[in-house]
Amino acid sequence: MASSTFELESGAVDENDDVSPIEEVRLTVSNDDDPSLPVWTFRMWSLGLVSCVLLSFLNTFFMYRTEPLVISMISVQVATLPIGRFMERVLPTTPFRLPGLGKVSLNPGPFNTKEHVLISIFANAGAAFGGGAAYAISIVDIIKAFYLRNISFWASWVLVITTQVLGYGWAGILRKYVVDPAQMWWPSSLVQVSLFRALHEKDNDRMSRGKFFLIALVCSFSWYVVPGYLFPTLSTISWVCWLYPKSVTAQQIGSGMRGLGIGSLSLDWSVIASYLGSPLISPFFAIVNVAFGYIITMFIMLPIAYWGVNLYNAKNFPIFSSHLFDAHGQIYNVSAIVNNQFEIDQEAYQRQGRINLSVFFSLSYGIGFAAIVSTLTHVALFNGREIYTQFRASYNTKEDIHTRLMKKYRDIPSWWFHSMLVVSIILSLALCIFKKDEIQMPWWGLIFAAGLALTFTLPVSVITATTNQTPGLNIITEYIMGVILPGKPIANVCFKTYGYISMAQAVSFLNDFKLGHYMKIPPISMFVVQCVGTIIAGTVNIGVAWWLLHTVENICQDQLLPPNSPWTCPGDRVFFDASVIWGLVGPKRIFGSEGNYSQLNWFFLIGVMGPLLVWLLHKAFPSQKWIKFVNLPVLFGATAVMPPATTVNFNCWIIVGTVFNFFVFRYRKQWWQKYNYVLSAALDAGLAFMGVVLYFTLTMEDRSLSWWGADGEHCELATCPTAKGIVVDGCPVF
Secondary structure: OOOOOOHHHHOOOOOOOOOOOOHHHHHHOOOOOOOOOOOOOHHHHHHHHHHHHHHHHHHHHHHOOOOOOOOOHHHHHHHHHHHHHHHHHHOOOOOEEEOOOEEEOOOOOOOOHHHHHHHHHHHHOOOOOOOOOOOOHHHHHHHHHHOOOOOOHHHHHHHHHHHHHHHHHHHHHHHHHHOOOOOOOOHHHHHHHHHHHHHOOOOOOOOOHHHHHHHHHHHHHHHOHHHHHHOHHHHOEOHHHHHOOOOHHHHHHHOOOOOOOOOOEOOOHHHHHOOOOOOOOOOHHHHHHHHHHHHHHHHHHHHHHHHHOOHHHHHHOOOOOOOEEOOOOOEOOHHHHEOOOOOEOHHHHHHHOOOEEOHHHHHHHHHHHHHHHHHHHHHHHHHHHHHHHHHHHHHHOOOOHHHHHHOOOOOOOHHHHHHHHHHHHHHHHHHHHHOHHHHOOOHHHHHHHHHHHHHHHHHHHHHHHHHOOOOOOHHHHHHHHHHHOOOOHHHHHHHHHHHHHHHHHHHHHHHHHHHHHHHOOOHHHHHHHHHHHHHHHHHHHHHHHHHHHHHOOOOOOOOOOOOOOOOOOHHHHHHHHHHHHHHHHOHHHOOOOOOOOHHHHHHHHHHHHHHHHHHHHHHHOOOOHHHHHOOHHHHHHOOOOOOOOOHHHHHHHHHHHHHHHHHHHHHOHHHHHHHHHHHHHHHHHHHHHHHHHHHHHHHOOOOOOOOHHHOOOOOHHHHOOOOOOOOOOOOOOO
């Protein structure tokens, strides 16, 4: 967790100084600005537009695959720099006249940092909170691929665009509270500032960053044909399964995809970087926290729950699965309990019985409950006074150097944000009223969701801006709508998206605004680029999704797909399960008195009391410095992406992250500083390009290899139940 010392009170910074009161900002952000640098350049628009389309295409394309790859903003930062400098050298400098614009030039001078920042924000504007494709794409996916119902393209497009744009309204209303004040310092934006400054320093070494990027990209591109097509087993090397091909328990222990993953490794960057992002980017303290949480959950809690106490009849089901099951260990037939009105059929549900989860899936929900509440409790106890002091100081202290420098630029008129907010709400209401048969959500649900988003955006933004922790409220929104309107699965996920994701998008936009604030980008340029990027990215997202949903046979249906097909949609599988649990069946029938998992609600209390206990220990033993580093929200949230993430993802991510961000960082710091982020971007880019090439040249032509190395990880028995009397096809009977 990032934190700062509020130095105005400590006297380290005099109130008459014009520097930032935050030490990390003073060390990272330049106090200089050159307002004459051009930003509305041909280079910015062309590279920004191409990057936006390419990033949106790739992130949507890969989200359907078993190991989804998220191409991050850092990849764009690194990749566009040599291209921008190449354009600087080859484009003509002679100005010419354009009607309404006067004299313009395709090459107004050196490729500058401000252009580079706008290109990166352009490319990333339409990404979901945390990266990847727009969150609402998953709603379209589950309707068409899982429930096998219809939703029109235009309803899908409006759903995607409005859920993305709605966040601009909240961001515009709150910008003056959480962007302009120096005390709202947004730690994550400093990483971007640092990288931009490093990339634009003069580099006269023989092995420049650009040359290194090109070499690493070619290597990544060339290598991915091996695990991506020729030898897929290298993607998940679960050697324990190879030693014990007939033992269910051994395969449960050794499988990296469906078990504890002991000894499981990968030689595939898409596996290493999936779900958790590139391990080269994550700081080592975060890797350590995630590793501890992962070890506690997977190697202490899960074995005790499964083999020790047989929690929730755990042995009737696989040890690790995101599927839903009936009491006999068979895949739950969700279609059988959905009536013609796309609502739950009560009689059919009574006949089929209660929904059951694998023991890990059930534990992951409980841990998720604790993580949400513990984040709020932890921040209140450990950072509450600091946040309050900083928030008050943001009103009572004078502007810092960065805010004063930004005064040189014309500010964004408030009515622009208000207009976007009104238009997006009107479009959303029209969607709810005229397409209610497709999205189920009543108009009052939208108003309620918007109210929740507006209520939570300010406190969550303040927490993120001062502590670098963002509380996740997705389960809360699901729970609320599931209680109010059970039986309607699409209404539940739409409410979650409009309530939680519009708030999360607002926080993401505010973070971008702070980056622009630090880099002295004209605010109107930021606004235009973000808006255009969001519309373009959302359109590309839904276009690619629509194309894949209509061209890949049985996409997302892992029971019907050919063996080792990459189109298993693991993220959408969990999203679908959530729509069944919270929407179709409802929390009362899962986590309430009518369900099997009511005891998991005790995790809410654990989330409240856990940070309080750590805080009391810290106060009782102040000399024990290690206590304050026990961060329960990070520990609880370590396995939040499991499922769909699996143990092989975590094993490789932790190992690679430790190698680069501990050993290389510690013993080869100059190499790390110059090449670490460049290597990460090159690995992402090379893999992404080869993945697309393989799809268009081989997968679409249905050309595949058939041999031992193309048959997955060879842990087929890992999904078998081990309870006596449970009969599942392909599994031994105990």
